[in-house]
Amino acid sequence: MDFVSIIMGSKSDWSIVSECIEIFKQFDVKYEVIISSAHRSPDRTREYVQESEKKGAQVFIAAAGMAAHLAGAIASQTCKPVIGVPLNGGALDGLDALLSTVQMPAGMPVGTVAIGKAGVINAAYLAMQILSLKNNELGSKLAEDRIMKAKKLEIDSKQIEVRI
Known part of the structure; x- marks a missing residue:
């Protein structure tokens, strides 16, 4: 079963990430959502990515703020597309998250969208465009x-x- 895996860095991200889920519901796209952190729970993140891929995850969406290493941590564990959503917060109000998400080393891509609500909505649409290649x-x-x-x-x- 093909689905999108959504991973957010903390519970405080839910108010934004829920926008993505509403779009998936409108389009009848299957999804999973969990909280996991590149820094606070790296083993959980790694294990979840590996399990999700075996279950049929075709695209990963990572929503995180501040240091925002979550998308990169996920990309290091899979060759499936990873979409990073930088979130507002911290002293730089999302700019730090944007730079952390978009500045990946060559050969380890993370598709990065806008900061915040517009970004999470675009992440949902981009994930669906990727899924539509086979659907x-x-x-x-x-x-x-x-x-x-x-x-x-x-x-x-x-x-x-x-x-x-």
Whole structure:
């Protein structure tokens, strides 16, 4: 069974990570979610990644703030795609997490999205795009979603448009 594995660094990340889960529910995408840390529970992280891959995890989403080494720790344990979501917090309000997530050594990629809510939403969509390479039905749902977003934009614009 193909699914997306979502790993967040701490319980305080739940308010943002739950946005990703809502999107997966809308698209009927299977997922797992746990809390694990690259620093506080490295053995748990490693074991979970290995177990998840055996169960069918096709994409990993790692959401973490501050030092944000979680995505890199996951990438070191799998050749499946890893999407890193840097989260707000700390003295630099997410910039530190962004830099920690995006600055991976050559040959150890982590796809990195925006900081915070927009990032976690884009991580969900990017994971689904990856899954759609083998799932045409999901690809069709994503295409329909794009059409609906464009239509909504036109409706919103008509409510405020002023043209000469």
